[in-house]
Amino acid sequence: MAVLQSKHDALQARIAALSFAPQGWLGAARSDALARLTAMGLPGKRDEYWRYTDPTGLNAVEAAPVTLFDPGDEPAPFSGVDRLKIVFVDGVFDASQSDALALEGVQIERTCDAAEADIHWASALYGVLEARGQSPVQRPFAALNSAFADDGLLIRVTQTPSKPISLIYHHKSMTSDVILHHCIKVESGAEVTILENGAAAARFNHVMEIEVADDARFHHIRAQGRAHTRQAVTHLFARIGRNAAFKSFTLTANGRLTRNDAVLELLGADSVAHVAGAALGDGDFHHDDTVFITHAAERCESRQVFKKVLKNGAVGVFQGKILVKQGAQKTDGYQISQALMLDGDSQFLAKPELEIYADDVKCSHGSTSGAIDETALFYLRSRGVPLRQAQSLLVLAFLAEAISEIEDEVISDDIRQRLQSWLARHEH
Amino acid sequence: MLEINNLHVKLEEEDKVILRGVNLKIGAGEVHAIMGPNGSGKSTLSYVLSGRDGYEVTEGSAKLEGQELLEMEPEARAAVGLFLAFQYPVEIPGVGNMTFLRTAVNAQRKARNETEISAGDFLKLVREKAKALQIDAEMLKRPVNVGFSGGEKKRNEILQMAMLEPKMCILDETDSGLDVDAMKLVAEGVNALRGAGRSFLVITHYQRLLDHIKPDFVHIMAAGRIIKTGGPELALEVENNGYADLLAESV
Numbered sequence: 001m002a003v004l005q006s007k008h009d010a011l012q013a014r015i016a017a018l019s020f021a022p023q024g025w026l027g028a029a030r031s032d033a034l035a036r037l038t039a040m041g042l043p044g045k046r047d048e049y050w051r052y053t054d055p056t057g058l059n060a061v062e063a064a065p066v067t068l069f070d071p072g073d074e075p076a077p078f079s080g081v082d083r084l085k086i087v088f089v090d091g092v093f094d095a096s097q098s099d100a101l102a103l104e105g106v107q108i109e110r111t112c113d114a115a116e117a118d119i120h121w122a123s124a125l126y127g128v129l130e131a132r133g134q135s136p137v138q139r140p141f142a143a144l145n146s147a148f149a150d151d152g153l154l155i156r157v158t159q160t161p162s163k164p165i166s167l168i169y170h171h172k173s174m175t176s177d178v179i180l181h182h183c184i185k186v187e188s189g190a191e192v193t194i195l196e197n198g199a200a201a202a203r204f205n206h207v208m209e210i211e212v213a214d215d216a217r218f219h220h221i222r223a224q225g226r227a228h229t230r231q232a233v234t235h236l237f238a239r240i241g242r243n244a245a246f247k248s249f250t251l252t253a254n255g256r257l258t259r260n261d262a263v264l265e266l267l268g269a270d271s272v273a274h275v276a277g278a279a280l281g282d283g284d285f286h287h288d289d290t291v292f293i294t295h296a297a298e299r300c301e302s303r304q305v306f307k308k309v310l311k312n313g314a315v316g317v318f319q320g321k322i323l324v325k326q327g328a329q330k331t332d333g334y335q336i337s338q339a340l341m342l343d344g345d346s347q348f349l350a351k352p353e354l355e356i357y358a359d360d361v362k363c364s365h366g367s368t369s370g371a372i373d374e375t376a377l378f379y380l381r382s383r384g385v386p387l388r389q390a391q392s393l394l395v396l397a398f399l400a401e402a403i404s405e406i407e408d409e410v411i412s413d414d415i416r417q418r419l420q421s422w423l424a425r426h427e428h
Numbered sequence: 429m430l431e432i433n434n435l436h437v438k439l440e441e442e443d444k445v446i447l448r449g450v451n452l453k454i455g456a457g458e459v460h461a462i463m464g465p466n467g468s469g470k471s472t473l474s475y476v477l478s479g480r481d482g483y484e485v486t487e488g489s490a491k492l493e494g495q496e497l498l499e500m501e502p503e504a505r506a507a508v509g510l511f512l513a514f515q516y517p518v519e520i521p522g523v524g525n526m527t528f529l530r531t532a533v534n535a536q537r538k539a540r541n542e543t544e545i546s547a548g549d550f551l552k553l554v555r556e557k558a559k560a561l562q563i564d565a566e567m568l569k570r571p572v573n574v575g576f577s578g579g580e581k582k583r584n585e586i587l588q589m590a591m592l593e594p595k596m597c598i599l600d601e602t603d604s605g606l607d608v609d610a611m612k613l614v615a616e617g618v619n620a621l622r623g624a625g626r627s628f629l630v631i632t633h634y635q636r637l638l639d640h641i642k643p644d645f646v647h648i649m650a651a652g653r654i655i656k657t658g659g660p661e662l663a664l665e666v667e668n669n670g671y672a673d674l675l676a677e678s679v
């Protein structure tokens with residue numbers, strides 16, 4: 001299928017200034033990605049999964065400048081967590097601010113350092129899961145990322161490490177336009193937790209490809225940067241083996257535009273894939289979660305739990321699909337997307353989809369949007385809880401199901417704390 | 429303790445008048461009962477006193493120890509010592525019962541410039557009060573009233589009252605839907621709180637509850653007014669003859 005001329009032109013303009021490194025196995029992967037990208041072009045407003053989210057700002061040749069976010073004396077996310085810290089500044093790895101890339105049971109390399117090798121384990125992953133994720137739905141920004149990523153890590157987990165790996169994305173330049181691409185392989189029997197936080201850039205394109213082997217467990221908790229005018233498009237691509245677990249949670253507070261895609265494939269029996277998000281938006285905020293979970297094996301469980309708190313014209317989008325392939329019997333698929341509107345101006349657009357080709361499956365989906373429960377609010381106040389505090393309590397209660405997807409209590413408390421302070425700052 | 433004068437209330441959204449000049453004076457340490465047919469305005473009175481939205485006071489006043497309640501926010505009324513045990517206790521998914529109780533206790537303490545209760549002391553206190561009401565640890569952990577039976581919800585109201593130690597307690601049909609044993613438990617919970625100058629306004633349809641919580645005065649409410657006031661014998665009269673005679677008398 002030929003790409004529309006306008007899309008093609010837009011793409012050429014978009015990538016003209018990007019640097020392309022053709023060397024080694026990585027060069028080959030990048031060339032493939034560029035070919036994919038050229039064949040599809042950049043997304044347009046008429047594309048099925050871009051109807052609710054305008055890609056213009058992401059397609060633009062340059063990133064719109066942003067005001068840098070000053071967190072004041074507020075502690076950074078995950079401050080209380082013992083972790084291996086790896087810092088990127090405007091998308092470039094910064095060794096001086098990072099811990100040594102050494103953690104027992106884990107190999108960590110920068111992708112650019114590994115590109116010279118003749119053969120590398122990551123060549124079976126880099127761009128490969130992204131390419132699989134291009135069908136049946138095209139994801140041009142992910143292909144663009146594979147082709148042009150500036151930096152990123154290759155993380156191979158052979159044994160369960162003693163602490164989480166924390167990727168921190170500092171944002172220093174008002175116009176930074178950053179493309180990061182990470183590959184993570186969790187070998188059989190190992191378990192790892194990856195933390196991510198920070199505004200990263202004025203415009204951030206992020207891809208993480210994750211292979212979760214048989215009997216392995218992967219946890220991902222991310223707090224997206226609070227800068228108000230930043231734009232971000234992120235993709236998680238995961239291939240999940242037998243008796244394995246993939247769990248990802250994202251907190252998004254603020255941001256003019258956020259598009260988070262998760263494309264997860266359950267390929268071995270008895271595995272779980274959970275993806276959850278809590279999004280908080282006040283004013284110029286557009287937040288889109290687009291999820292595609294494929295059940296290709298028996299007795300797997302998937303959960304999608306997305307909660308959005310919206311006010312002052314903020315927009316929330318959820319597009320979630322469960323595809324149950326033939327033979328994926330005893331699938332248990334659950335999907336819930338809900339918005340809590342703190343005023344009448346906000347908007348929530350949801351597109352839940354089920355596509356099922358097996359007969360013995362249990363799948364449910366639900367989507368709601370509503371205001372704070374006035375009766376519950378009065379009940380709390382009648383017990384002496386002040387209005388603002390009562391509202392916060394009810395908002396947190398609304399988000400509780402998503403937060404409960406985080407297994408680690410120290411981390412979930414950290415996230416809850418951040419939600420609370422956001423609510424305190426955004427009281428009406 | 430509580431002094432209601434010529435209280436007139438209509439619905440905010442409609443031109444429907446519900447209370448048409450209620451007068452009621454409850455002294456410190458007294459127990460008053462209000463009985464009356466369904467729809468006579470008993471719940472409305474309790475909601476208006478506690479500050480629920482949706483009602484408009486067109487005339488009159490309601491003072492707690494001399495302070496005008498009707499101008500206060502609901503949380504301020506609670507802080508000065510008013511408590512309503514709801515006819516239909518509210519379910520709050522996602523908020524644990526313990527969190528709810530502790531938040532409420534500390535919010536009231538803060539409003540009164542008292543120090544917050546420590547986690548340890550709070551736990552001890554809740555366990556002790558819950559035990560008396562046969563509320564188990566499991567119920568304390570669950571979200572507020574979610575999945576509670578009717579009786580459990582009512583006992584949970586009494587637990588909140590016991591924890592908050594209000595001065596003026598309004599119980600809106602706390603006995604309805606309870607079996608005899610549950611009602612005894614609730615009555616014991618209430619009686620344990622009597623004394624120390626604490627006053628009660630008990631709204632009920634049944635003499636039964638008043639056998640356990642002995643009222644000093646019984647009022648009959650009809651069509652938004654208190655049409656008759658008497659002693660405990662008035663409740664017996666209602667039990668035996670219904671409201672028909674009383675209503676006819678008042679016309």
Ligand SMILES: Nc1ncnc2c1ncn2[C@@H]1O[C@H](COP(=O)(O)OP(=O)(O)O)[C@@H](O)[C@H]1O
Nearest residue numbers: 439446464465466467468469470471472473482
């Ligand atoms: N929020 C409301 N909206 C509409 N009607 C109401 C509302 N609150 C009370 N009413 C009406 O006011 C009258 C008194 O109700 P209520 O106070 O609940 O009586 P009681 O508790 O004595 O049974 C009833 O006719 C009831 O339908």
Ligand SMILES: [Mg+2]
Nearest residue numbers: 470471515601
């Ligand atoms: Mg009633």
